[in-house]
Amino acid sequence: MNISVSMNKFDSKIKFVQLVFVDINGMPKGMEIPASRLEEAVTDGISFDGSSVPGFQGIEDSDLVFKADPDTYVEVPWDNVARVYGFIYKDNKPYGADPRGILKRALEELEKEGYKAYIGPEPEFYLFKKNGTWELEIPDVGGYFDILTLDKARDIRREIAEYMPSFGLIPEVLHHEVGKAQHEIDFRYDEALKTADNIVSFKYITKAVAEMHGLYATFMPKPLFGFPGNGMHLHISLWKDGENVFMGEEGLSEIALHFIGGILKHAKALTAVTNPTVNSYKRLVPGYEAPVYISWGYRNRSALIRVPAFWGKGARIEYRCPDPSANPYFAFAAVLKAGLDGIKHKIDPFAYVEENVYEMSEEKRKELGIETLPGSLGEALEELEKDKVVKEALGDAYKNFINYKWKEWESYLEYLEEKHMPKDTKKVTEWELERYFFL
Known part of the structure; x- marks a missing residue:
């Protein structure tokens, strides 16, 4: 400009x-x-x-x-x-600690290898009535893909979509999600830095329009116990000289498979960045379509990484564990660096599965080499501290990030102790609502 x-x-x-x-x-x-x-x-x-x-x-x-x-x-x-x-x-x-600058430097490293990254996100959110308390009143009782009277928020979704082009976002699909008062508006993929900006803009637009209608929009990973959480699946592809290098003669290319291998190898540490809140791990539990098992497959929605059906140059992977509480600049930098590590070291993907992983026995998962993502922010931070590649992705922000997040985890544990609640509780606490509802 x-x-x-x-x-x-x-x-x-x-x-x-x-x-x-x-x-x-x-x-x-x-x-x-x-x-x-x-x-x-x-x-x-x-x-x-x-x-x-x-x-x-x-x-x-x-x-x-x-x-x-x-x-x-x-x-x-x-x-x-x-x-x-x-x-x-x-x-x-x-x-060095500027999140947008960190992603820019990660993309420059990718470009030195000849690649350009494109990412398409699927951010989910809930709409709640304002009532001055943490009693979360739900303004509609619609379910997945409802379009008639049960979905009271369809006009709000349309209004959000109408504003999106003013911010450079191209809306593609609007629909009611599984949870009551839960919604999703997908917008067109773009180069990674532009998409990270678009996520920040999308959340701003959504919250502003909700406010106009006397509602709160929240991207909190798990605002309600017993209801589906808010995810932000990422569709990722790499391009070189105008061609999608994830596209092979039959299925994915070797580059794509190695990219998957890198993400799987670093998956445990990545969760500290792609799922960076205490509340994130209330979503990452079996039974709510949120992947917790480190595996991959074609079309398999129970796997951590899914390869959607694609046509022409649409080859991509879908990384399913991230949620909208993630700093998109950090998350993209970390995921892309992990994938690039897989390409550089020719890491083959492991734990391929097309069965429903949730319904497998523990013995079967062990036999297939399927491990589990961290079960808490504390566990994820421990994994991050051991992972050189993901740490380097955060650059000078790593020290600030890890210290900030450890204090967050310790504060939560102190709250649980004060309230005499178990450390492994999956209930959504007032501490989480106060801290994450407006993320």
């Missing part, structure tokens, strides 16, 4: 521009500047204090600079403001 052109196109409506980045949890942060300072934000950057941003600098060394990425400029259709994403700098150099 040519900034001089963009400045000329401002009309009287656009008075301010929001400079948007995310913190360690993937929560949007930022500041507003007068529209007249947009060119300055692109060329010189806008300084800010990062000491109170979760996962950023300490108070003793907190001067950071936000530089706007002009290609991400959009105007918010229901407000008189524009928004733009960007990169964070420190001492005139890219700031």
